[in-house]
Amino acid sequence: MSESIATSSDNATKCHHNPTVSCGDCRLNAICLPISLHVDDIDKLDDIIQRGRPLQKGEYLYRSNEPFQSVYAVRSGTIKAVNITNDGQEQVTGFYLPGEVLGMDGIAQNHYTNSAIALETAAVCEIPFSRMEDLSLQLPTLQRHFFQLMSKEITSDQQLITLLSKNSADERIASLLLSISTRNHNRHLSATFFRLPMSRADIGNYLGLTIETVSRVLSRFQKSDLLEVNKKEITIKDMDGLKRVANMETACG
Amino acid sequence: MSESIATSSDNATKCHHNPTVSCGDCRLNAICLPISLHVDDIDKLDDIIQRGRPLQKGEYLYRSNEPFQSVYAVRSGTIKAVNITNDGQEQVTGFYLPGEVLGMDGIAQNHYTNSAIALETAAVCEIPFSRMEDLSLQLPTLQRHFFQLMSKEITSDQQLITLLSKNSADERIASLLLSISTRNHNRHLSATFFRLPMSRADIGNYLGLTIETVSRVLSRFQKSDLLEVNKKEITIKDMDGLKRVANMETACG
DNA sequence: CGTACCTTTGACTCGTGTCAACAATGGTGG
DNA sequence: CCACCATTGTTGACACGAGTCAAAGGTACG
Numbered sequence: 001m002s003e004s005i006a007t008s009s010d011n012a013t014k015c016h017h018n019p020t021v022s023c024g025d026c027r028l029n030a031i032c033l034p035i036s037l038h039v040d041d042i043d044k045l046d047d048i049i050q051r052g053r054p055l056q057k058g059e060y061l062y063r064s065n066e067p068f069q070s071v072y073a074v075r076s077g078t079i080k081a082v083n084i085t086n087d088g089q090e091q092v093t094g095f096y097l098p099g100e101v102l103g104m105d106g107i108a109q110n111h112y113t114n115s116a117i118a119l120e121t122a123a124v125c126e127i128p129f130s131r132m133e134d135l136s137l138q139l140p141t142l143q144r145h146f147f148q149l150m151s152k153e154i155t156s157d158q159q160l161i162t163l164l165s166k167n168s169a170d171e172r173i174a175s176l177l178l179s180i181s182t183r184n185h186n187r188h189l190s191a192t193f194f195r196l197p198m199s200r201a202d203i204g205n206y207l208g209l210t211i212e213t214v215s216r217v218l219s220r221f222q223k224s225d226l227l228e229v230n231k232k233e234i235t236i237k238d239m240d241g242l243k244r245v246a247n248m249e250t251a252c253g
Numbered sequence: 254m255s256e257s258i259a260t261s262s263d264n265a266t267k268c269h270h271n272p273t274v275s276c277g278d279c280r281l282n283a284i285c286l287p288i289s290l291h292v293d294d295i296d297k298l299d300d301i302i303q304r305g306r307p308l309q310k311g312e313y314l315y316r317s318n319e320p321f322q323s324v325y326a327v328r329s330g331t332i333k334a335v336n337i338t339n340d341g342q343e344q345v346t347g348f349y350l351p352g353e354v355l356g357m358d359g360i361a362q363n364h365y366t367n368s369a370i371a372l373e374t375a376a377v378c379e380i381p382f383s384r385m386e387d388l389s390l391q392l393p394t395l396q397r398h399f400f401q402l403m404s405k406e407i408t409s410d411q412q413l414i415t416l417l418s419k420n421s422a423d424e425r426i427a428s429l430l431l432s433i434s435t436r437n438h439n440r441h442l443s444a445t446f447f448r449l450p451m452s453r454a455d456i457g458n459y460l461g462l463t464i465e466t467v468s469r470v471l472s473r474f475q476k477s478d479l480l481e482v483n484k485k486e487i488t489i490k491d492m493d494g495l496k497r498v499a500n501m502e503t504a505c506g
Numbered sequence: 507c508g509t510a511c512c513t514t515t516g517a518c519t520c521g522t523g524t525c526a527a528c529a530a531t532g533g534t535g536g
Numbered sequence: 537c538c539a540c541c542a543t544t545g546t547t548g549a550c551a552c553g554a555g556t557c558a559a560a561g562g563t564a565c566g
Contacts, residue, residue: 151361158367165344166338454513465515
């Protein structure tokens with residue numbers, strides 16, 4: 001499961017998928033699980049983390065109903081989490097970007113309730129949960145971080161609940177674009193120009209809309225000069241306008 | 254905040270709102286936080302738990318943006334959690350029945366992101382979070398339980414996401430009724446006859462529907478002999494039929 | 507007993523889904 | 537290198553479920 005292929009010299013050390021970089025050296029350690037752990041505590045965390053080969057597009061990281069073993073931090077690429085209903089439909093419950101942690105749905109019932117699928121070539125850090133638990137008993141900050149991580153998942157799920165319950169197609173899509181924009185910005189990437197890692201179908205599924213509606217809304221946003229849309233590449237041309245559409249005004253008093 | 258009024262003799266000891274019952278004696282300890290803790294560990298948990306006077310209908314347990322101090326286990330009554338959007342709308346994100354724990358949304362940002370409001374007279378056990386964290390470092394089972402509790406909140410939020418994203422008004426309402434029915438059953442109450450603690454407005458808000466739609470669907474369910482609806486009292490007359498409407502078939506192979 | 511709130515029901519509207527046709531893209535093999 | 541086919545995305549016409557508006561009936565609380 002975790003064979004290393006990082007023997008390909010120079011290139012590998014530069015590559016984002018490179019599995020040899022430890023938490024201490026990782027460019028994501030300011031936003032990922034290790035935030036504000038002490039240096040030697042980071043090493044202890046690092047010791048239990050396993051880094052395998054990258055996942056290819058479409059590959060499963062884990063599947064719904066599989067026994068729960070680990071949570072995963074995204075190192076590179078994007079992973080989607082999908083909930084399968086008892087009548088066989090799929091619901092995308094989240095998109096996970098580098099530095100974000102997924103798999104915590106599995107803790108309660110000791111099996112995953114979601115499946116996780118790579119949307120593009122992606123690398124992850126595997127965090128075996130029982131070892132993380134043991135370590136948490138010794139490192140209060142780690143325990144605290146993990147509680148916060150799970151709480152963050154709860155609040156973001158509740159944000160999505162609100163979005164689905166209260167907002168129109170335009171508002172939902174504007175909100176998603178702004179969320180991705182913000183998260184890119186936090187990773188020192190452009191907030192105004194980026195490539196969507198997911199298909200229109202994934203967007204629609206996530207936001208409770210059909211493909212056609214997603215397509216139409218993006219076209220409309222382009223016509224009204226909020227965006228430039230070129231396939232999966234998005235340029236936000238009017239950030240304030242987009243925030244207005246999403247009901248997320250920057251200033252209003 | 255936690256003044257005791259349980260000095261009213263006999264009656265108080267029988268009353269569900271009675272604040273003197275400890276975790277060890279509580280009729281909910283099989284489904285609440287103490288599950289499978291050892292007897293003396295339960296006492297340690299019990300030591301940090303604070304039990305105040307009951308909340309009256311409409312009273313706030315905590316408010317959005319207040320500093321986060323504690324999570325709360327419902328002892329009696331029902332509490333709703335409400336998320337306030339930045340344009341002032343309210344979204345009900347959950348209904349909490351006796352034995353269920355709320356407030357975990359506050360951990361991530363150190364303030365509550367929801368408000369919690371009593372739907373009827375309700376009593377809660379307050380669990381100061383930092384003391385619970387300290388205790389968790391000593392009691393691995395407690396740490397584990399708390400991770401599981403938060404994971405359960407995540408999975409149930411994701412169930413709601415799926416419901417809102419994929420299901421019709423009929424399916425949403427049938428699902429909610431079945432959820433309440435099941436949770437009542439787990440509390441040794443009737444699965445087929447119960448009183449809804451929330452208003453039509455709360456149901457609609459929770460399920461992303463208008464009051465009118467909720468009312469119409471309930472009327473339709475009654476006409477098709479799935480339910481008997483008498484104000485807030487619900488009798489499920491055709492459990493299998495209701496499950497079929499909710500796409501939750503009992504057997505289908 | 508009156509007033510305010512909650513619920514029900516009806517008529518109409520509108521946003522999003524559905525169905526369908528077509529365009530664009532990307533990967534594969536000749 | 538290009539032709540082919542599968543997949544993905546776009547656009548239009550139409551339908552339908554749930555929202556909106558409006559009015560009236562019920563219920564609860566002071």
